[in-house]
Amino acid sequence: xxxxxxxxxxxxxxxxxxxxxxxxxxxxxxxxxxxxxxxxxxxxxxxxxxxxxxxxxxxxxxxxxxxxxxxxxxxxxxxxxxxxxxxxxxxxxxxxxxxxxxxxxxxxxxxxxxxxxxxxxxxxxxxxxxxxxxxxxxxxxxxxxxxxxxxxxxxxxxxxxxxxxxxxxxxxxxxxxxxxxxx
Numbered sequence: 001x002x003x004x005x006x007x008x009x010x011x012x013x014x015x016x017x018x019x020x021x022x023x024x025x026x027x028x029x030x031x032x033x034x035x036x037x038x039x040x041x042x043x044x045x046x047x048x049x050x051x052x053x054x055x056x057x058x059x060x061x062x063x064x065x066x067x068x069x070x071x072x073x074x075x076x077x078x079x080x081x082x083x084x085x086x087x088x089x090x091x092x093x094x095x096x097x098x099x100x101x102x103x104x105x106x107x108x109x110x111x112x113x114x115x116x117x118x119x120x121x122x123x124x125x126x127x128x129x130x131x132x133x134x135x136x137x138x139x140x141x142x143x144x145x146x147x148x149x150x151x152x153x154x155x156x157x158x159x160x161x162x163x164x165x166x167x168x169x170x171x172x173x174x175x176x177x178x179x180x181x182x183x
Contacts, residue, residue, distance in 0.1 A: 118179060125172040129165060 035043065075081065097103050 118175065122172060122175060122179075125168055125175075129168050129172065 038046070
């Protein structure tokens with residue numbers, strides 16, 4: 001009998017059940033004193049088994065460590081390192097993505113949409129450039145009053161229009177050049 005009035009054997013029987021331990025069972029294991037139930041011979045056998053298990057665990061750790069070192073050596077000889085492995089994994093994954101049906105369909109659709117958008121922007125840009133060019137020409141030749149043409153406000157406006165027109169022309173020329181390179 002224990003202090004709380006339960007039979008020590010009933011505690012031990014519960015611990016031998018195949019069900020997972022519950023909180024009360026863990027408390028029973030921690031508080032149970034099995035050493036009084038064991039003979040001196042059994043205690044010595046368990047101590048010897050404990051030492052043997054600790055030795056086996058140490059040996060297994062050493063074997064595992066040696067195998068890990070050997071693995072690293074082999075990888076070094078083959079020129080494999082963590083960075084190379086990551087690159088290879090990434091390359092393979094990217095290749096798998098690119099060869100997937102979903103990627104091919106998406107790429108085709110986006111490429112077609114991009115070509116249409118480029119053509120539309122090019123047409124709009126050409127129209128805007130032409131319009132600004134016409135406006136610039138028209139403004140320069142239609143104003144005959146020198147005072148107005150030489151005013152700071154007019155000069156500032158004219159410079160902005162010319163800068164915008166030039167920028168747009170450069171942009172669309174570059175875009176056409178890039179499109180021609182792709183074809």
